[in-house]
Structures are given as structure tokens and as C-alpha cells.
């Protein structure tokens with residue numbers, strides 16, 4: 001069984017990060033953790049941790065939904081992002097819902 005999911009990482013400060021990945025959750029969390037330790041790459045969550053020093057338990061992150069279809073997954077991520085408040089800075093969706101006016105019907 002492959003990956004493909006939308007997930008939420010919660011910071012102790014109350015802010016959330018929503019992301020999607022075609023990988024398994026633990027692989028994606030390892031990537032975020034490496035960013036958060038200042039080792040490699042970029043993620044909005046990693047940046048938040050680097051800037052604030054908050055202690056995020058990446059491996060307690062939860063799967064919000066499974067979706068193997070890439071486009072559907074990115075839509076779901078964008079819809080969930082839009083419905084959430086108190087997100088970490090610069091947590092942006094992979095697709096811009098504005099260019100898909102019919103997305104409300106998904």
C-alpha cells in the first residue's frame with residue numbers, strides 16, 4: 001500500500017500546519033524534522049520551529065485523510081487549509097483554489 005495523504009502537525013503553541021504528501025506519514029515527518037533541526041530543505045513548519053524553538057512532536061502528527069490521486073489530494077489539502085484557523089506562517093496550499101471555481105462541488 002502506497003502513501004498519499006493530507007496531514008496536520010500541531011505545535012504546542014496552538015498553531016497547526018497542514019500538508020499533503022505522496023509518501024507515508026513517517027517519511028514526510030522525517031523530512032520536516034530535518035528542516036526543523038536546521039539540517040536541510042524548507043518547510044513552513046520547520047521554519048516555525050527554527051524561528052520559535054517550539055517543541056513539535058512530529059511523530060504525533062495525524063492523518064486527516066488518505067487520497068492517492070494527486071490532484072484530489074491537493075484539492076483536499078487546499079480545502080482543509082481554507083477551513084483552518086491559527087496556521088503557522090506561510091502555510092500555503094499546493095494548488096490555488098481560485099483557479100478552480102468549481103472546486104466547491106468536489
Ligand SMILES: [Zn+2]
Nearest residue numbers: 011013015054
Ligand atoms: Zn509554535
